[in-house]
Amino acid sequence: MDESDLVRRAAAGDPRAAELIWKTHRRWIAAVLLAHKPRQADVEDLLQEVALAVVQKINQLDDPAALKPWLRMIAVNAARATGRKQTRRKGLLRLVRPNVPEEGEGTSDLTTDAGRQRQERARQLGSLIEQLPDAYRECVLLRCARGMSHKQISEVTGLPETTIETRIARGRRMLRELAETSQHTRGDRLAGSPS
Amino acid sequence: MNDQLHPEPNDRRDVLIGRIIDGEATGQDWAEFRQLAGDDESVFAEIAELQDLRKRTIDIVEQVGDLADTIELPVHMHPKASPAHRLRTAGVWGGWAVAAMVAVAWSIGLRPGDPLIFGSHEGQQAGIGSGVINTAGDALQKYLDLGKKSGSVIGEMPSGIILDKQPLADGSGVETTYLRCIIERIVVRDGDVFQQVENDAGQARIIPAKITPVSNPASPSAPEPLAW
Numbered sequence: 001m002d003e004s005d006l007v008r009r010a011a012a013g014d015p016r017a018a019e020l021i022w023k024t025h026r027r028w029i030a031a032v033l034l035a036h037k038p039r040q041a042d043v044e045d046l047l048q049e050v051a052l053a054v055v056q057k058i059n060q061l062d063d064p065a066a067l068k069p070w071l072r073m074i075a076v077n078a079a080r081a082t083g084r085k086q087t088r089r090k091g092l093l094r095l096v097r098p099n100v101p102e103e104g105e106g107t108s109d110l111t112t113d114a115g116r117q118r119q120e121r122a123r124q125l126g127s128l129i130e131q132l133p134d135a136y137r138e139c140v141l142l143r144c145a146r147g148m149s150h151k152q153i154s155e156v157t158g159l160p161e162t163t164i165e166t167r168i169a170r171g172r173r174m175l176r177e178l179a180e181t182s183q184h185t186r187g188d189r190l191a192g193s194p195s
Numbered sequence: 196m197n198d199q200l201h202p203e204p205n206d207r208r209d210v211l212i213g214r215i216i217d218g219e220a221t222g223q224d225w226a227e228f229r230q231l232a233g234d235d236e237s238v239f240a241e242i243a244e245l246q247d248l249r250k251r252t253i254d255i256v257e258q259v260g261d262l263a264d265t266i267e268l269p270v271h272m273h274p275k276a277s278p279a280h281r282l283r284t285a286g287v288w289g290g291w292a293v294a295a296m297v298a299v300a301w302s303i304g305l306r307p308g309d310p311l312i313f314g315s316h317e318g319q320q321a322g323i324g325s326g327v328i329n330t331a332g333d334a335l336q337k338y339l340d341l342g343k344k345s346g347s348v349i350g351e352m353p354s355g356i357i358l359d360k361q362p363l364a365d366g367s368g369v370e371t372t373y374l375r376c377i378i379e380r381i382v383v384r385d386g387d388v389f390q391q392v393e394n395d396a397g398q399a400r401i402i403p404a405k406i407t408p409v410s411n412p413a414s415p416s417a418p419e420p421l422a423w
Contacts, residue, residue, distance in 0.1 A: 015270035022268040030263035031256050043259050047266040055272050112395075125251050143217075144249070144256040169209035175252075176244055 007064035018055055021067070026051075028156065029075045031145040035138035036079035039130065049078045068156045128178045136171030143168050212238065216246050271372075272359060342379070352376040 009017035026047070033046045053074045061070050129137060142153045150161045150168075157164065211228055214220040220228065232238050328334050342348025352375070359372040390404040 015268075018270055019268050026263040026266060027260035030259040034256065034259050044262055044266070047263055051266055051268050052272060055268050055270055122251065122255055125248070126255060129252065129255075140252065141256055144253040146257070146260060165210055165213065166206055169206065169213040170203070172213060172245055172248065173205065173209050175248055176241070179244070179248060 003067060004064035007058065007061060007067050011059040011061060011064075013059075018058060021058075022051060022054060025068070025071055028142060028145040028148055028152075029071055031141045031148075032072055032075040032138060032156075033079050035141045036076050036134065038079075038082060041079065041082040046075075046078050046082060049082075050075050053078065069158050072156050124182065125179075128175055128182060131178055132171050132174055136167050136174065139164055139167040140171040140175065212242055212245060216242060216249055339377070347379055347381065349378040349380055352378065 003021070006017045006021055010021055029050055030043060030047060033043050033050070037043065037046060050071075054071065057074070061067065129141070132140065138157070139153060142148050142156065143150075148156075150164045153159075153164045154161045159167075208231065211220070211224055211231065214224050215228060228238075328337060339348055339351065343350070355376065356374040357371060358374055361370045362368075363370060385406050386403075388404045388406055389401050391399050391401055394400055
C-alpha cells in the first residue's frame with residue numbers, strides 16, 4: 001500500500017493507518033522541531049502537540065501526496081507557537097527537578113566524568129547550531145536524521161535537491177567556523193583568567 | 196530567508212567536502228577533490244573537523260529521534276474514530292466507568308481538558324435498594340456503596356474532565372467523552388511495594404521498595420503519610 005492510500009485510510013478514521021504514518025515520520029519531525037523550537041521549549045511537549053494535531057487534522061489534508069510538507073508545516077507551526085508559556089512551565093518544572101538536563105543533553109551518562117564532558121560538548125554544539133540561519137539549520141539537522149537523503153529532505157521542504165545540498169554544505173561550514181571561534185573565545189578566557 | 200540561493204565562491208568546495216564526509220562522492224568528485232587537496236592541504240583538517248561535527252550532530256538528532264519513538268499517536272482523538280474506539284483507547288479508567296450513566300451539567304463551549312461537573316446521582320439510586328442491577332449506573336453505584344462500606348473506596352471526585360466532544364450527525368446532541376475519578380484506598384504489604392528508578396543509562400527500572408516505618412504519625416485526622 002502506498003502512502004497516499006495510508007493517508008486516505010487515516011483520514012477516514014483508520015487508527016492503524018494513522019499510527020503507521022506517525023511511526024514512519026516521527027523521527028524527522030523531531031529534527032524539524034529541534035531546528036525551529038525556542039531554546040527553552042521542550043521537544044517532548046512539542047511532539048505531543050504535533051501528534052495531537054496530526055490525528056485531529058489529517059482528515060483536512062486535501063492532497064494525500066502532500067503528507068510530508070503538511071507534517072513539516074504542523075511541526076514548524078507548533079515549534080514557533082510555543083513561547084513564553086512553555087518557558088514559564090519549564091521554569092516551574094525546574095524548581096521541582098533542578099537536575100533535569102537541557103534539551104538535547106540526554107540523561108544517559110551524566111554519572112561519569114566522561115559522560116558529563118560528552119554532554120557538555122553536546123550542549124555547546126547545540127548552542128552553536130542555534131546560531132545557524134533557520135533555513136540552513138533545518139537542512140543540517142534533517143540530514144542527520146536517520147535515513148534522510150537530499151531527496152527526502154527535498155520532499156519534506158519542497159525545495160530542489162541542489163538547494164538542499166548547498167544549504168547543508170554552507171550550514172556545516174558555518175558551524176565549523178562558529179566552533180572555531182567559540183574554541184578561540186574559550187581559550188582566550190582561560191588564558192585571561194587569574195591563576 | 197529567501198529560498199533562492201545566490202551562488203557563493205565556496206559552494207562547490209563545500210558541496211564536494213560534504214559529499215566526501217557523507218560517503219556519497221562520485222569518481223568525478225574524488226578527481227576534483229584530489230586536485231583541490233593538491234593545491235590546499237588544509238582541506239584534510241577541514242574534513243576531519245567536519246566529520247567530528249557531523250557525528251556529534253547526529254548524536255543530538257538521534258537523541259530527539261529516540262524521544263519521538265516514545266510518543267504514540269492519540270488515535271482516540273481522531274474526529275472520525277468510533278465512539279467505542281475513543282472510549283477504549285482513552286485507557287485511564289476501567290470499563291465500568293465509561294458506561295456509567297450520570298447526570299452531567301456541561302456546556303457546548305467546553306473543550307477537552309475542561310472540568311465537567313457531575314450533577315445529582317439520584318437517578319442512579321433506583322436499583323440499589325432492590326439489589327437488582329439493570330444498568331451500568333446501577334453497577335457503578337453498587338460498587339461505590341460496597342467500596343465505601345469495606346473501606347476500599349473513599350469517594351468520587353465531584354467533577355470530571357472532558358476528553359473529547361463530537362456533535363451527533365443528526366444535530367440532536369453532542370457525544371462527550373469524559374474522565375471520572377474515583378478515589379480508592381489500598382494497603383500494600385511489604386514485598387508488594389515497588390518503585391520506579393532510573394539506571395545510569397537513564398532507563399526506567401522497577402525495583403522492590405523499602406518501607407520505612409513512620410515513627411511519629413501525624414494527628415489521627417490527618418491522612419496517613421506514604422513512607423517508602
